[in-house]
Amino acid sequence: MSDGTVLLSIRNVGRYYLTRTGFRRKDRVRAVDGVSFDVQRGEVHAIVGESGSGKSTLARMIVGLEEPDTGNIYYETADLPEARRTRRGRLRFSREVQMVFQNPYSSLNPRQSIRYTLAKPFRVHRRNYTEDTLKELLLKVDLKPPSLYLDKFPHELSGGQRQRVAIARALALNPKLVILDEPTSALDVTTKVQILDLLKRLQKEERLTLIFITHELPFLRLLGDRLTVMYNGKIAEHGQSDDIFDHAYHPYTIGLLNSILDIDPETARKKGIFSVEGETPSSVTPPPGCRFHPRCPLTEESCKVIEPSMTAISEDHHVACPVSVRKFPQREADLSWIYQK
């Protein structure tokens, strides 16, 4: 699917917020801190992380809702934040880079009909459209027959149908890159499957590049070509999805994968419930050195001092844990035993 060329390149991106934490005291929240990775044309790139990992901030920077404080975001040959400073740039990149939000209940205007919602991108960008253009959009996202939906309002639709409308709106101007921020987290299981199937199909048909942001790791085997795992504002591991699912190296990724509960009650009883102890650290006062070290079973003295850099395991698999890479030079399928004391 991916043709091997890079569409989006994120280089050393950081985003810091100031928060007032007490009387005359301001703290710096490091939401995203020195993150670099590439997104190839035509791939589904998933970014996984727990709340506070910085994944949504990253999405908002790519789509232009926020600007990075440090680093660069390159899209094709353009530096995105820079290019967006002109009106022409803003218009161009808001056509080419689109976003779908988590909650279709708040991302659609309740007072606007579906027709109005779908026509809006065309009006903003002064493109011609007809009734048929809008109907085609609805057909793309399987809302059939489209004439039935055009004059409805969001409250008349189910959660899944609303999310389809939000996706249709994102596709209106033929974007190249669509960022989906937890697009299925608010949906029921059966609806979730439908939306994921739809996204997969659209990605092929429309030759889209998708960045899929989620905290729901389990179903990424179904969708993601490539996976970036974030922890506390930093990248822990990234590579091909299958590689990570089968040969995770970072202790955090290993813990995360093992926290997925088994659905077979018999295996569940045998395995018991696995959990990584400890709390996700605050982004205001992240632990020194490796941010995962207070929870990590492999922690060594150096981890408490030195921030780990990314180590390449293969050309396409990078891990921010020198200890794991040193200890396990052979690729082991299952490293979950490192958590057994």
Place this chain on the structure above:
Amino acid sequence: MTAASLLEIRNLEVQYRAAGMEIKAVDHVFLKMGERECVAVIGESGSGKSTIANAVLRVLPENAQISGGEILFKGRSLLDLKEEEMRRLRGKDISMVFQDPHSFLNPVLKIGDQLRETIRTHRPDIGREKVADRALELLTLVNIPDPGSILRRYSYQLSGGMAQRVALALGLSSDPSLLLADEPTSALDLTIQAQVIRLLKGLMELLHLSVLLITHDLSLVSNIAGRVYVMYAGRIVEEDHVDGLYRNPKHPYTILLLEAVKKLQGLESSLQVAGEPAGGQGESLCPFLPRCSRGQPLCREKPPPYREFHGGKKVLCWAAEEGGGK
């Protein structure tokens, strides 16, 4: 199976009034659980699963009313109790843990004050020092490191996982006979979710808790529940032990749900899901009929029977057949 039942719901019917219409959110619900059992009610949003828990505690919203049926707790009919008697029972014999601990905890009270207040309310006879000890003991019970310092904090200073542990400690403060847990882990991160589920499972064994678990998460059910009731559009469509449900689902909705979850976990990928989940319309015909791929002519004529199968499985369906497989 225990002979005496702790909680028994018979033919429960709850109606909501909305936009001038009466909507049956819960209809024909029968549920039975014994002491030390963990029974799960699983369903999608709008299926009526939370309404059941709220009906047991009689904390339904204003526009909802229990329009039929009985709820027996240790043989006493809860629906016949006076509000005053119900209040004494609520939080003491039956307590509840909710999805979002931050909206459940009082933001202007310190954790210690909330715990002590709850303990005193249910046990007015015990002294000040005993109450303080009990508060510490409860936080230790739910695995909170450094409980002394947590007592002095406010809920907003706690992470989601910590807050949910505190909510659990509050729920357990009066040694309830029954704990209602409504999506206790859905708002938490994956690694924290696993911690809380592990804790809950440990507590169930340690304290011989009886838990009625309300959830949409099948993997949570498989990990801690014994028996399961599957809800769809206000009706119980299937009930069975978790193993029977997983190995041999019979209701077309249960089959769909299982395949969807398996597909999401990358275990099966042939599934095609069609249709939209229905709300509770209180139709007398099968509520799943509009989405069902196994519909028979009979389904359009008569309401489906709730038939019992081998091993205690019950299914609300015309098409379900005895025997293994799907």
